[in-house]
Each structure stands twice: as structure tokens, then as C-alpha cells.
Amino acid sequence: MTEFFQTLVSGLSLGSIYALIALGYTMVYGIAKMLNFAHGDIIMVGAYAVITTVMISEAIPGIVAVVISVIVCVVLGVTIEFFAYRPLRKAPSLTVLITAIGVSYLLQNLALLIFGSEQKSFKLDFFDMIKPIYIGKVYINGITFLTLVVTVIIMIALTLFINKTRLGKAMRAVSEDKEAAELMGINVNRTITLTFAIGSALAAVASIFYGGAYTYIRPTTGSMPGIKAFTAAVFGGIGSIPGAMLGGILLGVIEKFAENAISQWSNAIVFVVLVIVLVVKPTGLLGKKINEKV
Amino acid sequence: MxxxxxxxxxxxxxxxxxxxxxxxxxxxxxxxxxxxxxxxxxxxxxxxxxxxxxxxxxxxxxxxxxxxxxxxxxxxxxxMAHVPEGRRIFLQMTVMENLDMGAYIRKDNYKKDIESVFQRFPRLQERKNQIAGTLSGGEQQMLAMGRALMGKPxxxxxxxxxxxxxxxxxxxxxxxxxxxxxxxxxxxxxxxxxxxxxxxxxxxxxxxxxxxxxxxxxxxxxxxxxxxxxxxxx
The missing domain is CATH 3.40.50.300 (P-loop containing nucleotide triphosphate hydrolases)
Known part of the structure; x- marks a missing residue:
């Protein structure tokens, strides 16, 4: 029983990371109707921003490095949207998709150029400050605890933002109907920029937890969590915010249990589950099929 | 003029x-x-x-x-307000939220205008918390017009x-x-x-x-x- 809960905790923690990244995929898809495959690499940039800041001076507290990382990622995400995606707003979706893949390679190769190919150790001072806790016999280390708590807070805040605030409602309006939103006086381009900013900030936060859990980063660090989070977003129903949360968490839990059972097959099992879900419910767990009234 | x-x-x-x-x-x-x-x-x-x-x-x-x-x-x-062809209300949002979107640019308190939209279209008041996609065609047209009126055109x-x-x-x-x-x-x-x-x-x-x-x-x-x-x- 202890083992079950132990696995559950690590699954929830990994799932939280996936969920944070999946939110970026799903929000951008919902609003700009594009798959931003460079999103995973934002995590990598976020992680490098953290270790670079800490390297400059040991005196810089970890939390400052986190803030800098969030700022770097937001600026990067918004810049990518402005230069790479905005000119393609009316282009066929395949063009945009290929551009996104191009941006992804660009980011990876820039990181390779700047930081080299060898892996770098990822550590922040506050990881050790939070003492591990035991619930019964289940051990939860500091970074896992932090991941779970921060993710829950972010999810609640994001849900409230989307459903209750003026800007959040505007985002929903844009994702439903850009022209109608424009007629309401909503600046659609600015709303899309805001979406990229939020998605990138969440990716930066995810990068801290991902780096904390895996302790090493390299220029390709973003690809695997990126593709898993994309899977999670599709799993939950792409475009749906609760879907990305649920999909991410479930994917993490499934992956950890699969790893426990037959370790080398865990990734395969994750994707088999995705295939089954998509066969049974093509819109994903919480995705809605919209019947347009003419 | x-x-x-x-x-x-x-x-x-x-x-x-x-x-x-x-x-x-x-x-x-x-x-x-x-x-x-x-x-x-x-x-x-x-x-x-x-x-x-x-x-x-x-x-x-x-x-x-x-x-x-x-x-x-x-x-x-x-x-200027434009009620587009096919109404184009936000189907996944509630009636109230649609009216909020109509008042998106307004910084003043527009509660009174919501009341007057409801007075003009009593059906919308009955359904104010309903998701707009569940409204009938006529109600959707009323909502589209009400939403446009929120901008005081x-x-x-x-x-x-x-x-x-x-x-x-x-x-x-x-x-x-x-x-x-x-x-x-x-x-x-x-x-x-x-x-x-x-x-x-x-x-x-x-x-x-x-x-x-x-x-x-x-x-x-x-x-x-x-x-x-x-x-x-x-």
C-alpha cells in the first residue's frame, strides 16, 4: 500500500509538470488555433536562464533566478509569436506548424551554441530548504511537495482568471470567434500575445520543477516533456483548460505506475493509453465537439 | 446630419x-x-x-x-455596433457573459444597461445564466442585439x-x-x-x-x- 501511494505521489508530481506545460499548448491552440511545437523548448530556455543567473553569483537567491527565468520565457514566447507566427495568421495551418518546428530547432541549436552539448547540473538553494515530509510511510521530498502545492495554486488562479476576469473572458471570446470578439472591441492580437505570455510563464515554472526532479539539463531537455505535455493536452481535449490539467496529471500518474510495473515500457504504455482514448473519444477526455448553428 | x-x-x-x-x-x-x-x-x-x-x-x-x-x-x-450575419454570439459563454463582452470597452458601471436589455428582451433575463449555445434561434438573435446595445451605439x-x-x-x-x-x-x-x-x-x-x-x-x-x-x- 505504501508503494502504491509512493508511486501515486511521484506520478502526481510528474503530472503537475506535464499539466503546467500542457496548459501552454492548449491555451495557444484554443486562441491561435495552432500547435506551438516550440513550446517544449521554452522549458529548456527557462532552465538555462535559472542556472545562468545562479552562476553569475552564488549570492543571488534562487527565487530571484526563478523570477528572471519567468521574465526571459515570457519575453521569448511573445517575441516568437510576434516575429514567427503573427505574419502567418492567415496562412494554412501546415505552414504555421512547420514554422513552429523550425523555431523549436532554432532554440535547441542556439542553446547548443551558447551552452554546449554537455549536460549541466540544475540546482536551486530553496530545494533543500523545504524539509521532506512523511505522510504515514509515504515520503515526499521538498521539490515534489513544492511542485504539487505551486501547481494547485496556479491551476486555481488560472481557472479564476479565465472564468471571472474581464481579460479572461476576452480570451475565451477570442478563442470562440475572433471576428465577433473584434466587433466587441477586443484587441485580438493583444489577446493572443497575452496567451503566449501566460503559456510561457507557466513553462518557466515547469522548468524549475522539471530541472529539480531530473537535476540535469541539456539543449534537448525540452523535447521529451514537450511532447508528453502535448500528448496530455490532446488526451484531455486540446483547447480545454481543465482538460490540460486533467490530462497532464493522469499522464504523469499512468507513466509512473507503468514505470513501476515494466520500466522500459512506460513511454509505450503512455502513448497506447492516448491512442485508446482518441479511438473511444476523439475530442479527448474533456474536449467538446462544437456543433455550429447556421 | x-x-x-x-x-x-x-x-x-x-x-x-x-x-x-x-x-x-x-x-x-x-x-x-x-x-x-x-x-x-x-x-x-x-x-x-x-x-x-x-x-x-x-x-x-x-x-x-x-x-x-x-x-x-x-x-x-x-x-458603431455590428450584429453580424448568423448572430455570432459566444455559444460557450453564458447569456450574462455575452452581455459583458458587449460592454467590454466600457469602464463605467453598466448594470443599468443590462437591466434595460433585459427589459427589452425578458427571455434573456430568464436565461441569463444559461450557456448561449442552448438558446433557440430567436433568443440567440435577441442576445446578439442585446450584446450590441451594451456598447451604447x-x-x-x-x-x-x-x-x-x-x-x-x-x-x-x-x-x-x-x-x-x-x-x-x-x-x-x-x-x-x-x-x-x-x-x-x-x-x-x-x-x-x-x-x-x-x-x-x-x-x-x-x-x-x-x-x-x-x-x-x-
């Missing part, structure tokens, strides 16, 4: 020349109707006025301000408000348009239902394949044999 002046616009969809040298005007306090068959370019003209499409030539001015190149989202603050542009509605609802919608007009809103109405439109319009323009074919007062056009034959079923 001239409120809206459309001067010699030409609009293209790719290579298709949809609007050809169209000019017309709407004076303050009028109801002006654009009528014509399906595909004559009525909706295209409205979309061009509200900035969703661009004209290659000419100019559009609103309250003596040139808006030819103004971004669509800036027009509502100038007093001086010019209300309505694109096919009677489309797909049962006759009794069509009468109701036209009744509301009349009321809105009487309360001081200038109206530019696009309709396929020429008979109804001409009955309430001060003036009307008849569009044929992207051009203004005939124009005149509502009464004149309703009485013209040519119009009767082509648009009024005999």
Missing part, C-alpha cells in the same frame, strides 16, 4: 470582385436598408464598414471621421436579423428594430426579407451583384413594379 458615408468602395475576395464602386450614406436618425439577393454583397459591405474587410479604393467616414483604415476593435468606442448595423426565424419572431424582431429607432438609434439594416425591410426603412439601396442598382425611399421602392417583381414576390 450625415452619420455614415461610404464612398466608392471596391472589395475583393482574392480575385473575386465582390463590391463594385458602391457609395451610399446614412443620416443621423434614419433606418437605411440594404436589400438584394443572396450573394449580392450586402454582408460584405457591412464587414468592410466595421473593418473586418478592407476596400481597395474610396473611403468610409463615420461622424465626419475617416475610418477607412481604422482597426475593427476600435470602432465600437466610436459608437449611435449606429447599429444589423445583418439579416430575421434569418431562419419563424414569422412570429420575425415580426417581433422588426418591432424591436422600430423601437430602437424611435429611442434614437440610427440603423443600417441588411435584409433578404425586402418586404419587411422596406416597410420600416426611411431609405433603401438595392444591390445587384456587388453594385447599387436602385435607391430611393422605402415607400418608393416598395411601390416600384420592378422591385416588386424581383424581390417582393410579385
Amino acid at each position: 450625415r452619420m455614415l458615408a461610404v464612398n466608392n468602395i471596391n472589395v475583393y475576395y482574392g480575385k473575386i470582385h465582390a463590391i463594385k464602386d458602391v457609395s451610399f450614406e446614412v443620416k443621423s436618425g434614419e433606418i437605411v436598408a440594404l436589400i438584394g439577393a443572396n450573394g449580392a454583397g450586402k454582408s460584405t459591405i457591412l464587414k468592410t464598414i466595421s473593418g473586418l474587410l478592407r476596400s481597395k479604393t474610396g473611403s468610409i467616414s463615420f461622424n465626419n471621421e475617416l475610418i477607412t483604415h481604422t482597426e475593427a476593435h476600435k470602432l465600437i468606442a466610436k459608437g 449611435s449606429l447599429l448595423m444589423l445583418d439579416e436579423p430575421s434569418m431562419g426565424l419563424a414569422p412570429i419572431l420575425v415580426d417581433q424582431i422588426f418591432g424591436i428594430i422600430k423601437e430602437l429607432h424611435e429611442s434614437g438609434t440610427t440603423i443600417l439594416l441588411v435584409e433578404q426579407n425586402a418586404e419587411k425591410a422596406l416597410a420600416i426603412a426611411d431609405r433603401a439601396y438595392v444591390l445587384e451583384s456587388g453594385k447599387v442598382a436602385v435607391s430611393g425611399t422605402g415607400k418608393e421602392l416598395a411601390a416600384s413594379d420592378k422591385i416588386k417583381k424581383a424581390y417582393l414576390g410579385g
Whole structure:
């Protein structure tokens, strides 16, 4: 029983990371109707921003490095949207998709150029400050605890933002109907920029937890969590915010249990589950099929 | 006073020349109707006025301000509201949230205006917390109009408000348009239902394949044999 809960905790923690990244995929898809495959690499940039800041001076507290990382990622995400995606707003979706893949390679190769190919150790001072806790016999280390708590807070805040605030409602309006939103006086381009900013900030936060859990980063660090989070977003129903949360968490839990059972097959099992879900419910767990009234 | 002046616009969809040298005007306090068959370019003209499409030539001015190149989202603050074809309400949002979106640009407290929308459309009040996608066609049209009114427009542009509605609802919608007009809103109405439109319009323009074919007062056009034959079923 202890083992079950132990696995559950690590699954929830990994799932939280996936969920944070999946939110970026799903929000951008919902609003700009594009798959931003460079999103995973934002995590990598976020992680490098953290270790670079800490390297400059040991005196810089970890939390400052986190803030800098969030700022770097937001600026990067918004810049990518402005230069790479905005000119393609009316282009066929395949063009945009290929551009996104191009941006992804660009980011990876820039990181390779700047930081080299060898892996770098990822550590922040506050990881050790939070003492591990035991619930019964289940051990939860500091970074896992932090991941779970921060993710829950972010999810609640994001849900409230989307459903209750003026800007959040505007985002929903844009994702439903850009022209109608424009007629309401909503600046659609600015709303899309805001979406990229939020998605990138969440990716930066995810990068801290991902780096904390895996302790090493390299220029390709973003690809695997990126593709898993994309899977999670599709799993939950792409475009749906609760879907990305649920999909991410479930994917993490499934992956950890699969790893426990037959370790080398865990990734395969994750994707088999995705295939089954998509066969049974093509819109994903919480995705809605919209019947347009003419 | 001239409120809206459309001067010699030409609009293209790719290579298709949809609007050809169209000019017309709407004076303050009028109801002006654009009528014509399906595909004559009525909706295209409205979309061009509200900035969703661009004209290659000419100019559009609103309250003596040139808006030819103004971004669509800036027009509502100038007093122009556009209820698009097919209503285009936000189907996944509640009735209340749709009205909030109509008031998106407003910084003042607009609670009173929500009350007055509810007074005009009591059905919306009954369903204010319902998801808009669950409303009937008539209710959706009311919501689309209510949403536009939240922006306090001086010019209300309505694109096919009677489309797909049962006759009794069509009468109701036209009744509301009349009321809105009487309360001081200038109206530019696009309709396929020429008979109804001409009955309430001060003036009307008849569009044929992207051009203004005939124009005149509502009464004149309703009485013209040519119009009767082509648009009024005999």
C-alpha cells in the first residue's frame, strides 16, 4: 500500500509538470488555433536562464533566478509569436506548424551554441530548504511537495482568471470567434500575445520543477516533456483548460505506475493509453465537439 | 446630419470582385436598408464598414471621421455596433457573459444597461445564466442585439436579423428594430426579407451583384413594379 501511494505521489508530481506545460499548448491552440511545437523548448530556455543567473553569483537567491527565468520565457514566447507566427495568421495551418518546428530547432541549436552539448547540473538553494515530509510511510521530498502545492495554486488562479476576469473572458471570446470578439472591441492580437505570455510563464515554472526532479539539463531537455505535455493536452481535449490539467496529471500518474510495473515500457504504455482514448473519444477526455448553428 | 458615408468602395475576395464602386450614406436618425439577393454583397459591405474587410479604393467616414483604415476593435468606442450575419454570439459563454463582452470597452458601471436589455428582451433575463449555445434561434438573435446595445451605439448595423426565424419572431424582431429607432438609434439594416425591410426603412439601396442598382425611399421602392417583381414576390 505504501508503494502504491509512493508511486501515486511521484506520478502526481510528474503530472503537475506535464499539466503546467500542457496548459501552454492548449491555451495557444484554443486562441491561435495552432500547435506551438516550440513550446517544449521554452522549458529548456527557462532552465538555462535559472542556472545562468545562479552562476553569475552564488549570492543571488534562487527565487530571484526563478523570477528572471519567468521574465526571459515570457519575453521569448511573445517575441516568437510576434516575429514567427503573427505574419502567418492567415496562412494554412501546415505552414504555421512547420514554422513552429523550425523555431523549436532554432532554440535547441542556439542553446547548443551558447551552452554546449554537455549536460549541466540544475540546482536551486530553496530545494533543500523545504524539509521532506512523511505522510504515514509515504515520503515526499521538498521539490515534489513544492511542485504539487505551486501547481494547485496556479491551476486555481488560472481557472479564476479565465472564468471571472474581464481579460479572461476576452480570451475565451477570442478563442470562440475572433471576428465577433473584434466587433466587441477586443484587441485580438493583444489577446493572443497575452496567451503566449501566460503559456510561457507557466513553462518557466515547469522548468524549475522539471530541472529539480531530473537535476540535469541539456539543449534537448525540452523535447521529451514537450511532447508528453502535448500528448496530455490532446488526451484531455486540446483547447480545454481543465482538460490540460486533467490530462497532464493522469499522464504523469499512468507513466509512473507503468514505470513501476515494466520500466522500459512506460513511454509505450503512455502513448497506447492516448491512442485508446482518441479511438473511444476523439475530442479527448474533456474536449467538446462544437456543433455550429447556421 | 450625415452619420455614415461610404464612398466608392471596391472589395475583393482574392480575385473575386465582390463590391463594385458602391457609395451610399446614412443620416443621423434614419433606418437605411440594404436589400438584394443572396450573394449580392450586402454582408460584405457591412464587414468592410466595421473593418473586418478592407476596400481597395474610396473611403468610409463615420461622424465626419475617416475610418477607412481604422482597426475593427476600435470602432465600437466610436459608437458603431455590428450584429453580424448568423448572430455570432459566444455559444460557450453564458447569456450574462455575452452581455459583458458587449460592454467590454466600457469602464463605467453598466448594470443599468443590462437591466434595460433585459427589459427589452425578458427571455434573456430568464436565461441569463444559461450557456448561449442552448438558446433557440430567436433568443440567440435577441442576445446578439442585446450584446450590441451594451456598447451604447449611435449606429447599429444589423445583418439579416430575421434569418431562419419563424414569422412570429420575425415580426417581433422588426418591432424591436422600430423601437430602437424611435429611442434614437440610427440603423443600417441588411435584409433578404425586402418586404419587411422596406416597410420600416426611411431609405433603401438595392444591390445587384456587388453594385447599387436602385435607391430611393422605402415607400418608393416598395411601390416600384420592378422591385416588386424581383424581390417582393410579385
